[in-house]
Amino acid sequence: MKTLLTILFVCSCIVAKPQVIVHGYIKDKTNNEPLIGATISISGTSTGTSTNNTGYFSLRLADATQNMLTIRYIGYKTRQEQINLKNPAPQYYYLEPGVEIDEVTIKAPLFSEKRMGANLTEIPVQELKKLPALGGEVDLLRTYQLLPGVQGGSEGKTGLHVRGGGPGQNLILLDGSPLYYVNHLGGFSSIFDPEAVNNFKLYKGGFPARYGGRLSSVLDVQMKEGNKNKDQTFISIGTISGRFNMQGPLQQGKGSYFISVRRMWLDLLTRPFSFAAFDKASFGYSFYDVNAKATLQLSEKDKLFLSLYSGDDKLVFSYREKVLGTGEKAKQKVKWGNLLAVARLNHTFKPGLINNTKVSFTKYRFIDKDLYKNKSDNTKYNSAFKSRIYDWAVNNDVEFQPGNAYKMLAGAGATFHFFMPGKTRASNINEGETYIDSTYGSTSLNAFESQAYIENIFSFKHLNFNLGARLSHFLVDGKNYFYAEPRLSLGIPITPSTLVKASYTQMHQYVNMLSNPTAGFETDFWVPATEKVPPSGSRQFAVGIEKNTTKFEAGIEAYYKKLNNLVTFKEGEVFQGNATDWQDRVAINGTGTSEGIEFFARKKTGKITGWVSYTLAKSDRQFDEINFGETYPFKYDRRHDVSVVVSVPINEEWNFSSTWVYGSGYPITLALGKMNTIEMNDIPNGSDNYYQFDEYGEYYGAKNSFNMQSYHRLDIGFTRTRESYGVERTLTIGIYNVYNRKNPYYYFYKQRKPWRGDYTTELYKSSFLPFLPAISYSWRF
Secondary structure, eight states, X not given: OHHHHHHHHHHHHHHTOOOEEEEEEEEETTTOOBOTTOEEEETTSSOEEEOOTTSEEEEEESSTXXXXXXEEOTTBOOEEEEOOTTOOSOEEEEEOBOOOSSOOBOOSOOSOTGGGTOEEEEOOHHHHTTSOOBTTBOOHHHHHTTSTTEEOOSTTOOOOEETTOOGGGEEEEETTEEOSOOEEGGGTEESOOGGGEEEEEEEEXXXXXXXXXXXXXXXXXXXXOOOSSSOEEEEEEESSEEEEEEEEEEGGGTEEEEEEEEEEOTHHHHHHHHHHHXXXXXXXXXXXXXEEEEEEEOSSXXXXXXXXXXXXXXXXXXXXXXXXXXXXXXXXXXXXXXXXEEEEEEEEEETTEEEEEEEEEEEEEEEEEEEEEETTTTEEEEEEEEEEEEEEEEEEEEEEOSSSSEEEEEEEEEEEEEEEEEEEEEEEEETTEEEEEEEEXXXXXXXXXXXXXXXXXXXXXXXXXXXXXXXXXXXXXXXXEEXXXXXXXXXXXXXXXXXXXXXXXXXXXXXXXXXXXXXSSOOEEEXXXXXXXXXXXXXXXXXXXXXXXXXXXXEEEEEEEEEXXXXXXXXXXXXXXXXXXXXXXXXXXXXXXXXXXXXXXXXXXXXXXXXXXXXXXXXXXXXXXXXXXOOEEOTTOOSEEEEEEEEEEOSSSEEEEEEEEEEOOOEEOOEEEEEEEEEEOOOOTTOOXXXXXXXXXEEEOSTTOEEOOOEEEEEEEEEEEEEETTXXXXXXXXXXXXXXXXXXXXEEEEEEEGGGTEEEEEEEEEOOOOSEEEEEEEEEO
């Protein structure tokens, strides 16, 4: 450690010689939103940098003759800007939306994370909005499923299975703080409204040391800060939901606000319709999202960010006496969702030295209530299952850039976790007398998690690398876990536009997600590492090569990932309705491997834009208590995965887009045949026939030894944008599964024609989402 500190000190002294400094912010000219990841280079040199999450940059000039900047950002016009060397205050530069006319080779060794070897993908929000949408809902997570190494799981779902990992192994951040639940509609829609998002990026490997706590990926989402130029309103009505947002300036343009609301509205139709159609029995499902953010400029050097997210799903079944019987009534209400609140203070000590202090609160909870009443005999049954996790966290991060070739990021944080894995309270009243009134389930737990990290980012002409380390600690029920996680990612430019990259990362996960395997909707429960259930871990190696210009991007990368101490349910176990503690119902100390090769080619500008991706991969798992201890294919092991995305402007108003996907069939477990089962008979008087053999049971072979049919699907979309009288109107038309492919959703056995005496058992395939058109219309003014 002393040697490392000495090297860092010497490096900072060497690179800190230039004294002429230019620093400031890169923003969108139309709304003053920060442009995250914009590149700034000193014209005519190989010196450059990129903006951070607030749009801030800092550059040191060798002398006063270097007075011209070149600023670039995907989807915006490149700008040449003369530097005002006499003004030491932060400078503000504004880019206009547009496209590059000529192809430009990116020459500067910028402080871009991709040039440091990180496997990072960013898709501009404006590009995402043009893609086909399921049910009229443009979805951030579903778009990322079109990238190499990323799968969605079952038909139409928005889950992220990254490089052989599960959905609970993704660190998903909203304004720098974790969210535990990111799906709606049983996984068919994510919580992220593109109208509320400024920037998002996905790391599949080469994770910087500032990220930790999950094994497979990092999705970092930044909310919009709001239009600092003028008040603006957006309204949208679609097949599934309606959306509304407002934004505008605060403090006479020094600050801003943004408020967004989205709600699924189909329950407003299904509840009264089902009430009338099914003798006062009703069904309703809905979800909502609220995003809010405010930025306040407290002083020239201090800026305050306040962020809020709240979202819930609600499922309700209600039955009256016409369905159940005289005097009877039953109701089931299931509710689950997130609450997140973040306060962050950004302070600039001097150009190149920034501090961020953040306090956050996160809550995820799942509630399932069941009620039955019978007035005729004064009977009442009531049960309520609850599972939740609360987090209070504080973090401090420092960004220090003493020169153009070196940047240091360092920070520390602590999180207080409050777990209630799952408890059920049940009561039973019969003829006015209480027979049952008890609470059972898993024990509540509190835990403390802390971490510290450092990243050393070097950017030279022939070598770029990020050398970092993360120290993490977890305390639960008197048990301490400590881990050191080295991180290294490097990029070696072999031509001005071609980069060879490699990375190595170690990650550990202290909070695991268990999904109820029998639930109709995906229901997630979060549990901590304990003395019985140790933290999970992963090690990942990756190496690749990529070529990048302002018009084209292409690359190929190979990876190998090793997982250890995995946890999952034992065979046949579920989370709810069980008095046994969850730790006794899971298989632990599992291992897994994932390896693959990914190819990606993207055209970023021009008449036709889009990309092609291909993944060749293999992923498996091994648990001593599952599959007789033998290794088996992971549930989402997909050998081949292909995505093709095309976007074409038809004219100034209309745009056409399409996506085509293909994937090898997922592995599943099927019965191999039937056999006679033995059941005890009631023993008649004078009979010794104790058993009967006329019942049949199924027997199974190895787990996940059968592969479903391959999956493929074509989606298309049209958008028309027209502006008149100060109102921008957008019509979106989409078709999901254009050629109505009957993709497998699940398989089942059924007798061929038992009513005709043909009891031959055959395997059948069930499909879920057919040809599905959708439409939405929005107004922006």
